[in-house]
Amino acid sequence: MTNRLVLVYISRGKMMKTKGAFSRLKEQERKTRKAIIIDAAERVFASKPFSKVTMRDIAGEAGISPGAIYRYFPDQQTLFVEAFLIGAEGIAKSVQEILSKDGYTIDKVAESFINYLFENDHYFKMMTHFILEGSIKDSLLDRTNAVARYMLEQFDTMFKKMGATGDVRPLSHAFFAALNGILITFYNYPGRGRQEILKHMQVLARIIASLFKNRLSL
Amino acid sequence: MTNRLVLVYISRGKMMKTKGAFSRLKEQERKTRKAIIIDAAERVFASKPFSKVTMRDIAGEAGISPGAIYRYFPDQQTLFVEAFLIGAEGIAKSVQEILSKDGYTIDKVAESFINYLFENDHYFKMMTHFILEGSIKDSLLDRTNAVARYMLEQFDTMFKKMGATGDVRPLSHAFFAALNGILITFYNYPGRGRQEILKHMQVLARIIASLFKNRLSL
Amino acid sequence: MTNRLVLVYISRGKMMKTKGAFSRLKEQERKTRKAIIIDAAERVFASKPFSKVTMRDIAGEAGISPGAIYRYFPDQQTLFVEAFLIGAEGIAKSVQEILSKDGYTIDKVAESFINYLFENDHYFKMMTHFILEGSIKDSLLDRTNAVARYMLEQFDTMFKKMGATGDVRPLSHAFFAALNGILITFYNYPGRGRQEILKHMQVLARIIASLFKNRLSL
Amino acid sequence: MTNRLVLVYISRGKMMKTKGAFSRLKEQERKTRKAIIIDAAERVFASKPFSKVTMRDIAGEAGISPGAIYRYFPDQQTLFVEAFLIGAEGIAKSVQEILSKDGYTIDKVAESFINYLFENDHYFKMMTHFILEGSIKDSLLDRTNAVARYMLEQFDTMFKKMGATGDVRPLSHAFFAALNGILITFYNYPGRGRQEILKHMQVLARIIASLFKNRLSL
DNA sequence: TATGAATGAGCCTTCATTCAT
DNA sequence: AATGAATGAAGGCTCATTCAT
Numbered sequence: 001m002t003n004r005l006v007l008v009y010i011s012r013g014k015m016m017k018t019k020g021a022f023s024r025l026k027e028q029e030r031k032t033r034k035a036i037i038i039d040a041a042e043r044v045f046a047s048k049p050f051s052k053v054t055m056r057d058i059a060g061e062a063g064i065s066p067g068a069i070y071r072y073f074p075d076q077q078t079l080f081v082e083a084f085l086i087g088a089e090g091i092a093k094s095v096q097e098i099l100s101k102d103g104y105t106i107d108k109v110a111e112s113f114i115n116y117l118f119e120n121d122h123y124f125k126m127m128t129h130f131i132l133e134g135s136i137k138d139s140l141l142d143r144t145n146a147v148a149r150y151m152l153e154q155f156d157t158m159f160k161k162m163g164a165t166g167d168v169r170p171l172s173h174a175f176f177a178a179l180n181g182i183l184i185t186f187y188n189y190p191g192r193g194r195q196e197i198l199k200h201m202q203v204l205a206r207i208i209a210s211l212f213k214n215r216l217s218l
Numbered sequence: 219m220t221n222r223l224v225l226v227y228i229s230r231g232k233m234m235k236t237k238g239a240f241s242r243l244k245e246q247e248r249k250t251r252k253a254i255i256i257d258a259a260e261r262v263f264a265s266k267p268f269s270k271v272t273m274r275d276i277a278g279e280a281g282i283s284p285g286a287i288y289r290y291f292p293d294q295q296t297l298f299v300e301a302f303l304i305g306a307e308g309i310a311k312s313v314q315e316i317l318s319k320d321g322y323t324i325d326k327v328a329e330s331f332i333n334y335l336f337e338n339d340h341y342f343k344m345m346t347h348f349i350l351e352g353s354i355k356d357s358l359l360d361r362t363n364a365v366a367r368y369m370l371e372q373f374d375t376m377f378k379k380m381g382a383t384g385d386v387r388p389l390s391h392a393f394f395a396a397l398n399g400i401l402i403t404f405y406n407y408p409g410r411g412r413q414e415i416l417k418h419m420q421v422l423a424r425i426i427a428s429l430f431k432n433r434l435s436l
Numbered sequence: 437m438t439n440r441l442v443l444v445y446i447s448r449g450k451m452m453k454t455k456g457a458f459s460r461l462k463e464q465e466r467k468t469r470k471a472i473i474i475d476a477a478e479r480v481f482a483s484k485p486f487s488k489v490t491m492r493d494i495a496g497e498a499g500i501s502p503g504a505i506y507r508y509f510p511d512q513q514t515l516f517v518e519a520f521l522i523g524a525e526g527i528a529k530s531v532q533e534i535l536s537k538d539g540y541t542i543d544k545v546a547e548s549f550i551n552y553l554f555e556n557d558h559y560f561k562m563m564t565h566f567i568l569e570g571s572i573k574d575s576l577l578d579r580t581n582a583v584a585r586y587m588l589e590q591f592d593t594m595f596k597k598m599g600a601t602g603d604v605r606p607l608s609h610a611f612f613a614a615l616n617g618i619l620i621t622f623y624n625y626p627g628r629g630r631q632e633i634l635k636h637m638q639v640l641a642r643i644i645a646s647l648f649k650n651r652l653s654l
Numbered sequence: 655m656t657n658r659l660v661l662v663y664i665s666r667g668k669m670m671k672t673k674g675a676f677s678r679l680k681e682q683e684r685k686t687r688k689a690i691i692i693d694a695a696e697r698v699f700a701s702k703p704f705s706k707v708t709m710r711d712i713a714g715e716a717g718i719s720p721g722a723i724y725r726y727f728p729d730q731q732t733l734f735v736e737a738f739l740i741g742a743e744g745i746a747k748s749v750q751e752i753l754s755k756d757g758y759t760i761d762k763v764a765e766s767f768i769n770y771l772f773e774n775d776h777y778f779k780m781m782t783h784f785i786l787e788g789s790i791k792d793s794l795l796d797r798t799n800a801v802a803r804y805m806l807e808q809f810d811t812m813f814k815k816m817g818a819t820g821d822v823r824p825l826s827h828a829f830f831a832a833l834n835g836i837l838i839t840f841y842n843y844p845g846r847g848r849q850e851i852l853k854h855m856q857v858l859a860r861i862i863a864s865l866f867k868n869r870l871s872l
Numbered sequence: 873t874a875t876g877a878a879t880g881a882g883c884c885t886t887c888a889t890t891c892a893t
Numbered sequence: 894a895a896t897g898a899a900t901g902a903a904g905g906c907t908c909a910t911t912c913a914t
Contacts, residue, residue, distance in 0.1 A: 049352050051269060055888060065896045067890075076888065125350055131406050132343055132350075133267045145408050173404070173418075174396075174425040181399020186391070188349050190363050200391075207392040211429035251877090273905060283879050285907075294905065485788050487705060491909060501875045503911075512909065561786055567842050568779055568786075569703045581844050609840070609854075610832075610861040617835020622827070624785050626799055636827075643828040647865035687898090709884060719900050721886075730884065 034072045034082070037062050041083045045122030050129050055079075081140045084130060087123030088147040091116055095154050106175075109158060110209040113179050114201050124183055152176060162216045171212070178208045252290045255280050256301045263301070263340035268347050273297075298344060299358040305341030306365040309334055313372050324393075324431055327376060328423040331397050336416050342401050370394060380434045389430070396426045470508045470518070473498050477519045481558030486565050491515075517576045520566060523559030524583040527552055531590050542611075545594060546645040549615050550637050560619055588612060598652045607648070614644045688726045691716050692737045699737070699776035704783050709733075734780060735794040741777030742801040745770050749808050760829075760867055763812060764859040767833050772852050778837050806830060816870045825866070832862045 040062035044053050055076055059066040073079040094116045098109050117124045130144070155172035164171060182204045189197045258280035262271050273294055277284040291297035312334045316322050335342045348354055348362065373390035382389060400422045407415045476498035480489050491512060495502040509515040530552045534540050553560045566580070591608035600607060618640045625633045694716035698707050709730055713720040727733035748770045752758050771778045784790055784798065809826035818825060836858045843851045 050350055054886085059897095066888085067897065068895050070889075071894065128346055128350055128402065131402055132346055133269065134406055141408055170421055170425060174400070174422045174429075177399040177403040177422060178392075178396035178426065179399065180403050181395040181397065182392070184346060184349055184402055185395040185398050188352055190359060203388055204392045204395060207388060208396065211392075211433055214432050215429055272903080274903090282877095284905085285880070286878050288906070289877065486786055490907085495876095502909085503876065504874055506910070507873070564782055564786055564838065567838055568782055569705065577844055606857055606861060610836070610858045610865075613835040613839040613858060614828075614832035614862065615835065616839045617831040617833065618828070620782060620785060620838055621831040621834045624788055626795060639824055640828045640831060643824060644832065647828075647869055650868050651865055708882085710882090718898095720884085721901070722899050724885070725898065 030072070035086075037064070037069060037072055037079065038083045038086055041079060042087065042122055045083070045126065046120075050122075050125050077137070078140065080126065081130065081137075081144070084123060084126040085140075085143055085147060087120060087126065088144070088151075090120065091123060092147055092151045092154070095151060099154055099158055104158075105209075106158065106162065106213055107206055107209040109155075110175075110179060110205040111202055114182065114205045115198075117183055118198050118201060124180075124187075127180075128184060159212075159216070162213070164216055175208070175212060179205060182208070248290070252300070255282075255287055255290055255297065256304055259297060259301045260305075260340055263343065268340075268343050295355060296358060299348070299354065299362065302341060302344040302348065303361055303365060305338055305344070306362070306369075308338065309341065310365060310369050310372070313369060317372055317376055322376075323427075324376065324380065325424055325427040327373075328393075328397060328427040329420055332400065332419050332423045333416070335401050336419060339405075342398075342405075345398075346402060377430075377434070380431070382434055393426070393430060397423060400426070466508070471522075473500070473505060473508055473515065474519045474522055477515060478523065478558055481519070481562065482556075486558075486561050514576065516562065517566065517580070520559065520562040521576075521579055521583060523556060523562065524580070524587075526556070527559060528583060528587045528590070531587060535590055535594055540594075541645075542594065542598065542648055543642055543645040546611075546615060546641040547638055550618065550641045551634070553619055554634050554637060560616075560623075563616075564620060595648075595652070598649070600652055611644070611648060615641060618644070684726070688736070689740075691718075691723055691726055691733065692740055695733060695737045696741075696774075696776055699779065704776075704779050731791060732794065735784070735790065735798065738777060738780040738784065739797055739801060741774055741780070742798070742805075744774065745777065746801060746805050746808070749805060753808055753812055758812075759863075760812065760816065761860055761863040763809075764829075764833060764863040765856055768836065768855050768859045769852070771837050772855060775841075778834075778841075781834075782838060813866075813870070816867070818870055829862070829866060833859060836862070 037058065041053075041058045044057045044061050048057075055069060056066050058079070059069055062069075069079065073082065091113070095109065095113060098104050098112050152169065152172045155175055156168045159168040159171045159175075182201050186197060186201055186204070189200065192200070255276065259271075259276045262275045262279050266275075273287055274284050276297070277287055280287075287297065291300065309331070312330055313327060316327050316330050354362070370387065370390045373393055374386050377386040377389045377393075400419050404415060404419055404422070407418065410418070473494065477489075477494045480493045480497050484493075491505060492502050494515070495505055498505075505515065509518065527549070531545065531549060534545050534548050588605065588608045591611055592604045595604040595607045595611075618637050622633060622637055622640070625636065628636070691712065695707075695712045698711045698715050702711075709723060710720050712733070713723055716723075723733065727736065745767065748766055749763060752763050752766050790798065806823065806826045809829055810822045813822040813825045813829075836855050840851060840855055840858070843854065846854070
């Protein structure tokens with residue numbers, strides 16, 4: 001207890017001297033709180049169908065009051081989209097990790113893309129949700145596009161390394177779309193368990209990957 | 219008096235004979251009304267985000283009262299799914315038409331699949347919606363599965379005609395998934411007009427189709 | 437067809453001559469149809485909680501259309517009350533039957549009252565419903581009162597035969613009320629089966645009956 | 655500065671100590687609000703037939719919005735049952751008060767039971783309603799049964815003090831049922847004013863009470 | 873007369889958002 | 894800043910009653 005209090009004291013002392021540092025701290029704290037809320041949101045998204053998630057659920061999971069959320073996010077959509085962006089960045093990062101290793105293959109990339117999104121349902125659910133909903137504010141649209149572009153650029157790099165020439169963007173688009181399609185189409189494969197479904201998706205992902213490989217090795 | 223009874227008898231006889239026709243008419247009328255409602259629903263689906271469509275909207279569009287819908291559909295989900303099934307049958311038919319022609323190619327099949335679903339947004343939106351929502355009544359699930367299976371069987375046939383051997387079902391799955399993925403992923407391609415987007419999708423569909431062609435001609 | 441017209445002609449001829457007989461016939465037919473509807477209503481009342489019974493249910497059970505009911509009953513309440521009255525008359529009759537036999541005892545009367553109302557739930561449910569609802573039209577109130585009075589008069593007779601002197605009406609009221617109370621209070625005795633409940637009610641009815649017997653033999 | 659910090663520390667200490675008190679306050683406030691809503695519900699129940707009472711009515715009477723009720727009661731049935739239980743506890747208490755006095759008589763008990771329930775119509779209406787409706791949630795059923803059992807136990811005690819031997823429970827059941835029956839059967843006694851009706855019920859209650867007294871003094 | 877489709881008011885319930893504390 | 898009670902619009906659905914056929 002005492003230590004914590006001292007800390008507060010120190011930071012107050014700092015405030016007077018270095019306002020910039022303080023507001024940086026504040027800004028930092030603000031980000032941390034936003035992250036806490038988004039984390040909570042993700043946990044809720046993972047636990048129930050998208051359309052059943054309420055602000056109260058998220059507040060409860062985050063351990064704060066519903067009203068408090070609105071200090072950090074102007075409305076529900078913004079929170080949802082930001083949560084989605086965080087997740088999307090996770091996907092991009094996981095793809096990048098694969099691609100940064102030597103000797104990666106398109107099979108591995110496809111597989112880890114599927115694995116990551118299958119384990120993190122909610123990102124993929126949210127992505128689909130926003131596509132369907134269609135009415136994202138422009139400011140948010142920019143950020144989502146940036147993430148998409150980033151991911152596509154990585155696929156571009158991959159295809160180039162695989163020997164593709166000319167404009168590889170369409171290939172990246174097709175690859176990205178096909179993997180998304182696998183996830184969406186078989187997400188609720190009737191009468192199959194989760195592990196079975198994942199396995200099936202991996203089979204399909206390998207087929208898709210091999211098709212691209214064939215093409216580039218011709 | 220006797221005569222009267224005979225007559226009654228006769229008219230009853232008539233009634234029995236024409237009852238079939240009569241109830242067939244009624245049945246027909248009922249179907250027509252269901253179709254009117256489904257048409258209205260489709261128009262509404264096309265006009266706003268899926269999750270914002272209400273029974274009142276549809277009733278208004280159909281020019282009837284909200285309560286009237288419930289004489290034809292037991293609940294909202296059933297109406298939505300039936301609307302989806304009508305559309306899905308449309309897709310299946312359009313695929314079948316292509317496949318029934320002699321010189322069809324996988325390119326043409328892919329293209330018409332994309333075209334049909336692009337022109338009929340709501341079917342594909344609904345498909346995605348149901349996948350995301352996850353909890354469909356079993357009775358309805360059976361019917362949706364039947365349609366999916368039917369479409370996949372057609373792709374099976376196509377791949378066999380293309381010379382594929384062994385179990386072609388995974389190929390059909392991958393093909394189906396990839397096309398779905400194109401539609402979903404680029405449906406809201408930012409900053410592009412509708413026609414541009416369709417064109418882009420067709421490019422991607424052709425890429426996918428060509429990948430499968432390559433593979434089978436190896 | 438011709439014959440039919442002849443018949444109409446005949447009946448028209450009749451009409452002119454014996455208007456009384458014809459309208460009596462019509463009146464009769466009308467009563468029959470009302471009875472059919474009321475029978476159907478009783479069957480429905482017996483099959484589900486009172487508050488869940490709809491006009492459509494009754495129409496369906498009667499084999500007619502919902503609209504047709506309104507030719508015979510001006511509104512739902514009237515139908516319900518009339519159905520109740522028919523039932524109440526049944527109770528009165530069943531009490532009377534017991535009382536018309538020589539050597540009946542108050543025990544037997546109590547028991548058959550309970551039995552009859554237990555087997556015919558719906559009358560008793562409806563009775564309670566109307567008491568609770570409280571807003572019966574005066575015209576109907578008169579008839580329900582008449583039935584109640586009739587039943588009470590029979591109990592009066594019984595008590596007189598048992599040797600009661602003076603104003604026996606309060607005794608009849610208390611007896612009637614106590615039996616009703618048994619039915620209502622234990623109708624949903626938790627965790628007991630139907631037969632068990634009936635048995636318990638009969639035990640209680642015998643207790644009540646014996647109390648009255650004691651009093652009068654003092 | 656230090657002092658201030660100490661203060662903060664102290665206030666934290668206080669917070670921890672008083673947290674119990676704080677949440678007790680909150681809990682208290684919650685109960686108060688529930689009571690306000692239940693009070694409003696009772697007023698509405700008294701003003702119109704039971705089946706016509708809506709959540710909006712109650713919200714309006716309580717001076718809050720419809721949605722607010724659902725922060726205190728999960729659904730309509732729970733609100734209704736809790737209102738009933740409050741009343742039932744009132745009855746039990748009023749019976750207990752009589753029984754805790756030395757020279758009580760069964761007449762007095764019967765009379766105060768009738769008085770209390772007559773003055774608090776809605777409890778008895780609700781009791782009857784739930785019995786008729788039949789389908790109460792198990793969780794609520796337990797609580798209603800507990801109250802009923804409690805009241806019956808008190809009657810048991812009374813009968814034992816009156817000298818009854820053996821299993822007195824059937825006597826309690828019969829007594830309880832008979833009093834209920836009086837209330838229900840004569841609640842709408844046609845053409846009588848409220849006071850007249852109450853008087854009549856009291857006459858009948860005394861008759862019932864005297865019957866039990868006779869029996870036990872034999 | 874009978875039909876049964878249609879009406880439309882009204883019910884219970886939910887939930888993003890606001891605001892007094 | 895945080896709380897969380899309250900709002901109030903809106904949604905899905907039901908059903909007595911009406912009315913064109």
